[in-house]
Amino acid sequence: MVSRFCLLGMVIFSAAVSAQDDFPLKNFLRAQGTISPGISLSEKGSNIYLHGDLEYYLENNVSVRGESYFLIGGNHVDQGITEFTNYFGVVYHFVGNKKFDPYFGFQPGIAVRHYAVNCIDITRVDCPIGYTLSPQFSVITGVNFFLNKYLHFFGMMRYINGHDASFTVDYPMNELRFSAGLGWNLRLKN
Amino acid sequence: MKRAILSFILLLLADFAFAQKPVKNPYAGMISLGMRSTYSSFSDGTFNDWETGYGGQLRVQFSEKINSDWFADYLTGSVGSLADRQDVHIGWSIMYYPLNQPGFENFLKPYIVAGHCFDWTNMEVTSSLGTETGKKFSSAVQMGLGTHFNLTDRMDLSLTTQYMIHLGKDIHIRDYPEGGSYLYYDDHLDLEGHMLFTLSCNYKIVELW
Numbered sequence: 001m002v003s004r005f006c007l008l009g010m011v012i013f014s015a016a017v018s019a020q021d022d023f024p025l026k027n028f029l030r031a032q033g034t035i036s037p038g039i040s041l042s043e044k045g046s047n048i049y050l051h052g053d054l055e056y057y058l059e060n061n062v063s064v065r066g067e068s069y070f071l072i073g074g075n076h077v078d079q080g081i082t083e084f085t086n087y088f089g090v091v092y093h094f095v096g097n098k099k100f101d102p103y104f105g106f107q108p109g110i111a112v113r114h115y116a117v118n119c120i121d122i123t124r125v126d127c128p129i130g131y132t133l134s135p136q137f138s139v140i141t142g143v144n145f146f147l148n149k150y151l152h153f154f155g156m157m158r159y160i161n162g163h164d165a166s167f168t169v170d171y172p173m174n175e176l177r178f179s180a181g182l183g184w185n186l187r188l189k190n
Numbered sequence: 191m192k193r194a195i196l197s198f199i200l201l202l203l204a205d206f207a208f209a210q211k212p213v214k215n216p217y218a219g220m221i222s223l224g225m226r227s228t229y230s231s232f233s234d235g236t237f238n239d240w241e242t243g244y245g246g247q248l249r250v251q252f253s254e255k256i257n258s259d260w261f262a263d264y265l266t267g268s269v270g271s272l273a274d275r276q277d278v279h280i281g282w283s284i285m286y287y288p289l290n291q292p293g294f295e296n297f298l299k300p301y302i303v304a305g306h307c308f309d310w311t312n313m314e315v316t317s318s319l320g321t322e323t324g325k326k327f328s329s330a331v332q333m334g335l336g337t338h339f340n341l342t343d344r345m346d347l348s349l350t351t352q353y354m355i356h357l358g359k360d361i362h363i364r365d366y367p368e369g370g371s372y373l374y375y376d377d378h379l380d381l382e383g384h385m386l387f388t389l390s391c392n393y394k395i396v397e398l399w
Contacts, residue, residue, distance in 0.1 A: 058393070062345045089225050090391035092341045106347060106391045108227040110244045110264075134266055135244030137227040137389070162242050163267060 023099045023146055027190075028057040030144070032154055032183030040075065042172035047074035049085075051179050056188075060096035065089065065105060069177070085111040087138055087158075101144040101152075109136040111173065113164060136162035136173060149187060155180040217293065219399035222249035224348075224392035228263050230277070231385040241267030241277065249392055254292065257285040257301070272363045272371050273315040281307025283332065283352075294340045303350055304333040313361055315371050324373040328358025332386065344394045349387075356382045 036051040050072055055065040071083035089107030111134045142156025155178075162173035228243035245263030252258065263279040283305030291299055307330040314323045334352030341347065360376045 059342060059344070061342055062393070064393070090345060090393060092345065106225075106227075106389065108225045108244045132266075133264070135227070135242045135264055137229070137242060163240075 021099075022097050024060055024097045025057045025063075025093065025101065025146075026060050027188050028055075028063075028185050029188050030055045030057075030152065030183055030185035032179075032181060034179050034181040035072075036069065036177050036179040038074070038175045038177040041174040041176060043075070045075035047076050047175070048072050049177065051177070055091065057093075061093050063091045063093065063103075065091050065107065067107065067109075079115070081113055081115045083111055083113045085109055085136070087136075089138075091140070099146040101146065103140075103142060103144070105140045107138045107140060107158075109138050109160070109162075110134065111136055111162065111164070132164055134162055134164045134173060136160050142179075144183070146185065150185060152183050152185050153181070154183045217251050217254045219397050220249075220251040220394055221396050221398055222251075222392040222394045223247075224249060224390045226261065226263070226388050226390035228265060228279075228389075229387045230265050230267070239268050239270060241265040241275065243277075243279075245279070247390060247392070255287050257287070259283045259285065259303075259305070269313070269363060273313050273373075275314075276312045278310045279307050279330075281305055281330070281332070285336070294338065294343055294346065297340055299338040299340060299346075301336050301338070302334075303336055303352060304331070306331055307354065309356055309358075311361070313363075313373060315363055315373055322373050324361045324375065326358055326361055326375075328356040328382070330354050330356040334386070336388075346392050348390045348392060350390075352386045352388070354384055354386050356384075358382070 031052070031054045033050075033052040036049045038047040038049060040046060048071075049069040051067065051069050053065060053067040055063050057063040066086070066088045069083075069085045071077060071081065076083060087107035087109035089105055091103050091105035093101055093103045095101060112131070113134065114131045138158055138160045140156055140158045142154065144152045144154045146152040158177040158179075160173060160175045160177065164173055224247045226243075226245050226247055228245060230241040230243060243263040243265035245261060247259045247261040250258050250260065260282045261279070263277075265277040265279070266275070268274045283303045285301040285303045287299060287301050289300060309328045309330055311326050311328070312323065314321060332352045332354035334350060336348060336350030338346040338348045357379060359378065360380045360382055362374045362376070363371050364374045365371050
């Protein structure tokens with residue numbers, strides 16, 4: 001039954017893609033800002049981030065993309081952590097010249113965290129603050145749907161594998177993050 | 191007779207000249223830029239505590255068969271529950287393509303890789319007696335296998351597995367009999383080896399020569 005649904009989905013997907021007019025993506029600059037939930041894979045609970053990205057299509061099938069996340073709520077905020085994460089890498093777009101734009105990307109990242117060190121009560125003002133720089137492995141997959149030359153819908157998922165290497169606060173950083181919404185795009189060259 | 195001999199020599203010369211392979215290699219001078227994630231099995235030989243690394247590389251191709259990576263990585267991890275560790279790797283590797291595959295048109299392009307590296311290590315152990323920090327420099331050699339996954343003629347993902355051996359004065363973690371741990375420095379040069387798994391994305395930006 002599941003395989004039949006998959007097959008039907010693939011047929012509909014390929015029919016939808018082939019029915020579209022050409023919409024070359026080369027030289028597009030696209031950006032978005034949204035709020036993203038993150039589900040931790042190594043501890044119970046979730047986190048909430050402000051998420052923004054900027055992407056430039058070098059070719060119809062290839063783009064470079066940088067993204068930032070700023071922790072604003074959830075488990076880690078309750079634990080007294082402030083976190084800012086940046087990712088940069090390359091994205092491969094499977095179709096490339098249609099409005100429907102599914103993709104896969106690889107983006108190594110680095111998380112900057114600061115937190116209260118060795119404090120039972122993190123609300124105490126005299127808690128010493130520690131900083132860590134933690135490298136992260138990250139892959140993304142998602143889809144854009146370009147409405148016109150200026151706007152698009154997007155949905156994406158990111159898998160993160162990393163480790164906060166601070167001895168005093170030893171956190172695994174394995175997480176799934178989800179983002180969706182409305183983005184902006186602009187063709188820089190014809 | 192002289193004219194016939196001269197014509198024959200000219201024909202031979204022309205034939206010899208056309209039979210030569212082109213001197214210029216179309217792939218030499220290709221410059222790529224890339225980002226990379228690295229997993230390292232440092233941590234005193236145990237495979238439980240992986241270091242995760244973030245870095246970048248510049249790729250300079252010398253010929254159709256020989257390419258090179260000039261890389262820098264920052265890695266962090268823990269040594270069991272005893273200490274945390276950070277490493278910085280700066281080095282270079284030569285990649286040799288053993289198969290006769292011209293260009294980057296095939297999806298897979300395997301290579302043999304070997305090179306040198308410099309490493310700065312910082313270890314921090316915390317116990318009831320306080321926090322102790324130890325630093326060391328070492329040099330290393332690495333060798334392994336890898337393959338490009340060519341997504342377009344300009345872009346690839348590259349997966350590399352290497353074994354890296356560091357030469358330097360090692361730092362160990364030892365336990366106090368009354369509890370807690372401390373850092374112990376070797377007074378002699380020693381070898382420390384580990385596996386490295388690197389996934390990188392690379393984009394060919396320009397052909398310089």
